Amino acid sequence: MVEREHVFSQRIQRIRSSGIRKLFDLAQTMGDVISLGIGEPDFDTPRHIREAAKKALDAGYTRYTPNAGFPDLREALSAKVAKVNGLDYTPQEVLVSGGGCTGALLLAMLALVDPGDEVILSDPCFVVYEAVARVVGATPVFVAVREEENFRLIPGDIAKSVTPKTKMIILNSPANPTGGVQRREDVAGIAEVARTYDLYVVSDEVYETMLYEGMRHQSIAAFEGMRDRTVTVNSFSKTYAMTGWRIGYAVGAREIIDEMVKLQQYTMVHAPAISQRAALAALNGPQDFIERMVAVFDERRRFLVPRLNEIEGFRCPTPKGAFYAFPNVEGLGKLSKDLAQFLLQNGGVAVVPGSAFGAGGEGYLRLSYAQPLSQLEEACNRIEKAVETLL
Ligand SMILES: Cc1ncc(COP(=O)(O)O)c(C=O)c1O
Numbered sequence: 001m002v003e004r005e006h007v008f009s010q011r012i013q014r015i016r017s018s019g020i021r022k023l024f025d026l027a028q029t030m031g032d033v034i035s036l037g038i039g040e041p042d043f044d045t046p047r048h049i050r051e052a053a054k055k056a057l058d059a060g061y062t063r064y065t066p067n068a069g070f071p072d073l074r075e076a077l078s079a080k081v082a083k084v085n086g087l088d089y090t091p092q093e094v095l096v097s098g099g100g101c102t103g104a105l106l107l108a109m110l111a112l113v114d115p116g117d118e119v120i121l122s123d124p125c126f127v128v129y130e131a132v133a134r135v136v137g138a139t140p141v142f143v144a145v146r147e148e149e150n151f152r153l154i155p156g157d158i159a160k161s162v163t164p165k166t167k168m169i170i171l172n173s174p175a176n177p178t179g180g181v182q183r184r185e186d187v188a189g190i191a192e193v194a195r196t197y198d199l200y201v202v203s204d205e206v207y208e209t210m211l212y213e214g215m216r217h218q219s220i221a222a223f224e225g226m227r228d229r230t231v232t233v234n235s236f237s238k239t240y241a242m243t244g245w246r247i248g249y250a251v252g253a254r255e256i257i258d259e260m261v262k263l264q265q266y267t268m269v270h271a272p273a274i275s276q277r278a279a280l281a282a283l284n285g286p287q288d289f290i291e292r293m294v295a296v297f298d299e300r301r302r303f304l305v306p307r308l309n310e311i312e313g314f315r316c317p318t319p320k321g322a323f324y325a326f327p328n329v330e331g332l333g334k335l336s337k338d339l340a341q342f343l344l345q346n347g348g349v350a351v352v353p354g355s356a357f358g359a360g361g362e363g364y365l366r367l368s369y370a371q372p373l374s375q376l377e378e379a380c381n382r383i384e385k386a387v388e389t390l391l
Contacts, residue, residue, distance in 0.1 A: 069096025155189025179319020
């Protein structure tokens, strides 16, 4: 065996494995743990989608596909974004991405961002954004989102962070990890900042269907002057409970999509053929599954938030989107990572420390309610009991 010291690229040295992993590795070694850490629906992919995939296998969809995705799927996605998001993109302006929305994000950043560019992110935000920004050599610039403002990204705060190096804003509404939802006027304001400073926007809309209390999703690309400076990325993962199928999509100006397709050709090549046929069935089939799933999430949300607020040291704002509660736990006087570890070891409940999502997440925990109500009830009882020993 040859021993050698590895010399890794600067690119890879700029990122570390997600802080969430260690905690969940520990949880795996313990029995009787309730995990509220997982960011995926606890539903099976609807039957008609699974059946379509089985049929596709037998029909020979086992080979390479066009790099941008099957033409009929691109057409269906062009129709979907027109109908659901009010966006006007031709099928040639749609990329079906391998690797889900995460793959689309990577391609968009690689296509548009150079080393030294600045990318504006909310703090806290989904862990992938900072890592991908760093891998492409960009400098992430964090804009705080605050509990008092329901974790909305405020246009004026973005404007204050813009420098001559700013290239892109990443927008995510509804948001992971906070459940925050941008209002129409916020999105209009962010669009104005993007136009004023000539910035690109990558809009991650994977939770677009998971909205409560009458909130409506706003796609920034539909705002004036935003069509050609926005890349909207989305996925089948959450909407159709298809996290394992690894298929997502991006829509944007033809020139940008062409560059992203070029990159996909040399990297992920294309999304899996079977997943593409399943995705087409998802778009063309009945959509009532989504409404039913979101109603279940809403029921759990309406249980979980008040219940967390009963626990001493917890203050939980009401999230209006996604499937996460993001309680403030500063009152317990522990770093969120220590508190998460404590709850795992003393309560048998796995949650994600807010600090895993950026410095602005310190003092918070993220609890996913993509879990049955009975599990949520038991988890809250356990947390309450464990926390009592801290007070
Ligand atoms: C905001 C956000 N974007 C993207 C993803 C990943 O989506 P995909 O499975 O399509 O890569 C997640 C998953 O947790 C997410 O929370």
